Amino acid sequence: MTRDEARARDAADPLRGLRDRFALPDGVIYLDGNSLGALPKTTPARLTDVVTEQWGRDLIAGWNAHGWIGAAVRAGGAIAPLIGAQADEVLVADSTSVNLFKLLAAACMARPERGTILSEPENFPTDLYMAQGVAGMLAGRRVKTVAFDDLVAAIDDDVAVVLLTHVHYKSGHKRDIAAITAAAHARGALVLWDLSHSAGAVAVDLNGCDVDLAVGCGYKYLNGGPGAPAFLYVARGLQETLRSPLSGWMGHAAPFDFHDDYAPAPGIARFQCGTPPILGIAALEEGVAQFDGVDLAALFAKGQALCDLYVALVEERCTGFVLASPRDGAHRGSHVSFAHPHAYAICQALIARRVVGDFRAPDVLRMGFAPLYTGFEDVWCAVDTLAAVMRERAWNDPAYRFRAAVT
Template identity: 70%
Template sequence: MKSLVEAEALDAADPLRSFRDRFALPKGVIYLDGNSLGALPKSTPTRLQAVAVEEWGQGLIRSWNSHDWVGAGRRVGAKIAPFIGAEPHEVVVADSTSANLYKLLIAAVKAQGQRRTILSEPGNFPTDLYMADGAAWSVGDARVKTVRVADIVDAIDDDVAVVLLTHVHYKSGAMLDMAAITAAAQAKGALVLWDLSHSVGAVPVDLNGCNADLAVGCGYKYLNGGPGAPAFLYVAERHQAVLRSPLSGWFGHAAPFDFGDDYAPAGDIGRFQCGTPPILGIAALEEGIAQFDGVNRAALFAKGRALGDACIALMGEYCPEMELVSPHDAGSRGSHVSFRHPHAYAICQALIDRGVIGDFRAPDVLRLGFAPLYVGFADLWRAVEVLTELLRDGSWDAPHYHARNAVT
């Protein structure tokens, strides 16, 4: 991609170009942060109004039955299943990614006999490590161990109960070989819990094809479910009757409306629900997922890879002072590309001020994300053009760009 004209030609030939119109993108903004918060689908406000005014306002409590509020977690989980290579009955929408990590980590450790180690990598997404620490503390005699991902398989010994890894790394964008790691860990008696938060809706995922055990993921990145959207979890069918959630809320009960005193977990994926499902949040997530209707997933993933490749090439040519952090090989990378610079935060803020929205991850990384449904090649060209100008004229170095916001 050597010019804006060529970028525009690529967009014109893009089989996904019409899907951009499904999103309410602000005029004059180039949005390269869908890997952190997906854009707003145009249909979501209408859907939320209908749920609030009609289902809640008019239906009142009757809507638990008439609009299947009670089954919302399972229904939307089943819609996520094709994105991750799972069966509909293996996925449920519930709680947050953090809470789902906690549930599955403790369930895995408790099911693994005398094994008491949760194994992960240093630099994993913080909530994964924090929840692992909390799960180990809750179990009492468990511990968390971290080793370089290249050493993960060798580090699995007779005490490792579960391996916790993120499929696409939140900072570098590096994508792990799910099939190989899962098989190697299982051969040594460990379960594997995959965090799919930066994968689902952006790269191919085939949990059942990899014989995966457990997975979690969020709904507000590539699935466009909105800020704080409910998360999802996956438990392979073969594990559902054995693993038990430590958060034994009433929606995980086999018969919640019998109102019995004693807890009896549901016999299927429903046992991993906890409290009452957040209906408005699930409705927004369901609408976000609906934006993929009619999308050729092979074309979607190919476009994400092509955008990443083009970004790396353009940055190498025009912004060589930005050091590539992500893998160069598209097959080993998610749908965001990261670059290191000692003043990445200020540069990111200056970009945002000029309508190019990426984000920063401490201590020195600028991330540019490519949600293929609404990001085009011309967006990328213009973004690199703006960044090139900033780096050349030094305008990013204004004092106010260095002042840290609460959210980076």
């Protein structure tokens, strides 16, 4: 595809106007929305209103007057359609790591006769760290990891919960939620899915796949801003039987009655813990609102078309790269990884030329394609810049030899 052909494809794209909802810097090709989503244009005004009018003018009255007290449930309900859930099955709260801890512990306590949390090696580190923390806290529990291809066979009668990421953070490999969930249920185990690289990027149908539990972050494809609060999902049929290990006052049935003893709230609200972060939730609500009225099937198909174009152009124009993601879009999320021995330096050279992707150790150059605001010409220009970086050996700059704190 030539640049003119890419530009023509953008012009014919019925979703092209969605890009205008975002405040993208001029001259920057942003292919890191899988790590931090772009800023919606409506977010600054929303936050200004919450800070200066709601908080500044109404002070504590905002909890009732502006619905702050119900913000966590309301924001969860807005996310629900993006992950194939009901509004009363999703809650915005805490971080992804804390939500993982809550749901892993709850799942283990719901299967007291079983001792294993099953996952795969090289799952996202926080998922494994949280699993290790839960296993260390609950007597008789352990974390077992097996290669993904052997995972279904490893689900035995000692597995309490299977913990997997739907779209792998590094490779972009998309797991089969329906098949793995069914296999776990056949052996009496629960399943907890991490949707951090899925929500807002690929189709997810938690209800249709009979999923038990899920978590996800708010700052990637949901565009909630750095450190945005995360979300959790608990299937309606499990909500009254699972017990959160963090029995904070906002998860109490009557928090403002100030009883000494804990009584869980009905439904999804019992998985709240502390006071909801109102400013963070307000920004997240604006990010999620960018999906309003959007044909999600068309949006996700566009994401895969962008990925396909990137793979084809890199393989056509750049040597020395090895595709580390599935070639078939049916098995891939909305980011693509290529391995290269100098991936970190190449990534820094691209950023210096205003093409922003990211690096994942030890050797992966990763590019994310957020279909709400990424265009086909963006992909063409990114690869054209990459080809120039490789041709000119721009990556061989001494400034790129030492990694920054965030890669």
